[in-house]
Amino acid sequence: xxxxxxxxxxxxxxGSPHTNVAKQDRQAEAPDLAMSPPxxxxxxPSGITLFADLPGVPKxxxxxxxxxxxxxxxxxxxxxxxxxxxxxxxxxxxPRYRRTFSLSNxxxxxxxxxxxxxGVLKLRIPxxxxxxxxxxxxxxx
Amino acid sequence: MFRSMFPQDIFSEIDRLQxxxxxxxxxxxxxxxxxxxxxxxLNIGTTPQSVELYAFAPGLDPASIxxxxxxxxxxxxxxxxxxxxxxxxxxxxxxxxxxAGRFRRVMSLSDDIDPGSASAQYRDGVLHVSLKxxxxxxxxxxxxx
Numbered sequence: 001x002x003x004x005x006x007x008x009x010x011x012x013x014x015g016s017p018h019t020n021v022a023k024q025d026r027q028a029e030a031p032d033l034a035m036s037p038p039x040x041x042x043x044x045p046s047g048i049t050l051f052a053d054l055p056g057v058p059k060x061x062x063x064x065x066x067x068x069x070x071x072x073x074x075x076x077x078x079x080x081x082x083x084x085x086x087x088x089x090x091x092x093x094x095p096r097y098r099r100t101f102s103l104s105n106x107x108x109x110x111x112x113x114x115x116x117x118x119g120v121l122k123l124r125i126p127x128x129x130x131x132x133x134x135x136x137x138x139x140x141x
Numbered sequence: 142m143f144r145s146m147f148p149q150d151i152f153s154e155i156d157r158l159q160x161x162x163x164x165x166x167x168x169x170x171x172x173x174x175x176x177x178x179x180x181x182x183l184n185i186g187t188t189p190q191s192v193e194l195y196a197f198a199p200g201l202d203p204a205s206i207x208x209x210x211x212x213x214x215x216x217x218x219x220x221x222x223x224x225x226x227x228x229x230x231x232x233x234x235x236x237x238x239x240x241a242g243r244f245r246r247v248m249s250l251s252d253d254i255d256p257g258s259a260s261a262q263y264r265d266g267v268l269h270v271s272l273k274x275x276x277x278x279x280x281x282x283x284x285x286x
Contacts, residue, residue, distance in 0.1 A: 042225060042234050120199045
């Protein structure tokens with residue numbers, strides 16, 4: 001079941017077709033409203049691991065972007081709702097999740113790994129390997 | 142050094158703050174004390190033929206989810222394992238917002254449901270329970286002879 005999610009660089013953000021939830025929800029008319037998904041962030045000596053809860057987001061509607069020094073997690077909720085369903089109780093009001101984090105320099109953005117399974121995103125951001133100290137040769141004048 | 146990992150998005154911050162306030166200052170109108178931001182979040186919808194329930198419960202093993210329907214009351218229970226490492230010196234938990242542990246959500250549904258018709262599906266972290274209404278309770282057009 002586990003599959004690598006798309007980690008895309010800037011500029012390839014997916015479009016935003018209306019989902020079933022969007023149809024039911026008046027608030028969804030403003031496309032920019034999004035829920036902030038709960039996350040866990042753990043750091044160990046070799047890097048940072050981030051877990052985010054994104055229930056209802058299929059893999060192809062998940063968007064993890066790295067731009068400069070920021071990481072954005074975005075996902076669209078798609079529910080399998082029968083025709084003509086009327087909502088009677090709603091706790092998940094918006095059809096979208098979004099959250100942005102800024103990353104510090106020593107993290108290696110090229111080596112980010114992503115896994116997405118049962119609505120949980122796991123991102124592993126390793127720290128950059130230490131640049132070896134270089135000896136600078138002094139030339140005699 | 143990792144202070145910068147904290148979120149920058151002011152709107153989602155306000156949203157979270159609101160949820161926390163709601164948690165702190167009591168629950169909603171339900172006698173079962175539903176609160177916003179609890180795990181799992183629940184959406185319920187109805188059609189003339191069925192009641193559809195969506196529990197936003199990511200990160201569960203589908204086999205461990207218990208769904209019971211008895212005398213008009215639906216219960217969803219499961220246990221969610223923690224992803225965080227156990228305390229050790231080498232790792233630091235910077236943010237810990239995700240739910241871990243056992244949960245149980247109980248809700249009463251309309252009394253015209255046929256208990257034998259329930260079906261449940263777990264996909265993308267959402268548990269979808271579909272309960273059909275009894276045939277006799279469905280709107281029927283009566284033909285005039």
